[in-house]
Amino acid sequence: MDDNSSLSDGSMNAVCDIKCKVIENEFCPFVADEYLIGRLTPNGMCAASFSAIWPFANAMRHSEKTGFENSKGEVIITCPDGWVQFRLSRIKSKETI
8 A cells, every 4th residue: 555544445434644744843854844644654754753643643533622632623742852843633534735
């Protein structure tokens, strides 16, 4: 499978996929600007960052609203090293990143 989308194959009854955007990068050379988080791990994302992001992204993928989202439906996560901040948001079925 070439893409990382969970919506195209309906796997695990996910509500949506998650856009993970870097909003601040103080130092890390190992991150891209944006990632798509679906059923598979994002290509090229640091394992430490993914381990911090995954519990929140997974909860967001399987629900319409969680208790840890801000008023815009976003979650801000800082990588374990403290260098990078990510903003997680839901991708509507027809939206692309």
